[in-house]
Amino acid sequence: MQTESIGLKAKLQDYSQLIKFRLTFTVVLSSIFGYLIGYTGELNWTELVALIIGGFLVVASSNGLNQIVEKDFDILMTRTENRPLAQRRMALLEAAIFCVITGTVGIYLLGHYLNTYAAILGIGSLISYAFIYTPLKRVSSIAVYIGAVPGAIPPLLGWVAATGRFSAAAGILFLIQFVWQFPHFWAIAWVLDDDYKKAGYRLLPLRSGKSKKTAMVILISTILLIPISVLPYLINMSGVLSVTLLLGGSLALMYMAIKLYKSLSIKDAKSLMFASILYNPFVLVVLLIDKI
DSSP states (O other): OHHHHHHHHHHHHHHHHHTTHHHHHHHHHHHHHHHHHHOOSSOOHHHHHHHHHHHHHHHHHHHHHHHHHHHHHHTTSTTTTTSTTTTTSSOHHHHHHHHHHHHHHHHHHIIIIIOHHHHHHHHHHHHIIIIIIHHHTTTOTTHHHHHHHHHHHHHHHHHHHHHSSOOHHHHHHHHHHHHHHHHHHHHHHHHTHHHHHHTTOOOSSSTTOSSHHHHHHHHHHHHHHHHHHHHHHHTTSSOHHHHHHHHHHHHHHHHHHHHHHHHOOHHHHHHHHHHHHHHHHHHHHHHHHHHO
């Protein structure tokens, strides 16, 4: 009995790794914020639960498919060498069946309980992440730009799920998360550059690697967030206090990027990475509180 319990626990851990549980949870959280920011009137709990479960299943499927495609490369990197497919603790067919089921059920929930737009966004996110961004990572640094599209869909999906339409506000939510991903992912790529190279991944923006030119590109991406932070105020999506907080957050991110440009150090890249992790939920929380 104890052996069976240990085996079940190990299997659950493998599935948690396959779907990248913490990342999946974070992505779904941003879609929840998008829904709450866009929703008006009395909250529809059925829709919200469908968004959470459906969104979770679609993202889980995307992450699983990502590992199916990358299984032969994950084993080459210290960061990913212990993943279940890389270590052959899970059969490829098992993972594929799981991803097809979770993806199909997730998209069904989004379309049936929310609306067609939500389902279409879910499909687009899954396909672009698993089958365009993932294989491009070993070909060109343009993969980061492609990957930023599905990465920016969650808050947009949440808004569209709540309102049943696209709007300027939905576009701004998408734009903020789209641009935010560049300093975020490039900071990660800076920290993990040596590990990524083992698998042939090219994720820093320039061939010069961890250079002044690359750091300048990262800095520019943070500067772009400053005018974007004002857009919610310009369309009456947020007030003066909110826009001030958003600007402060963007300026803080820019400051971290300036430090990286000056030092080119792993330490400052990590600081930027952690600051960017806090930035995204900070923006969504500020916009939600402003609405309330």
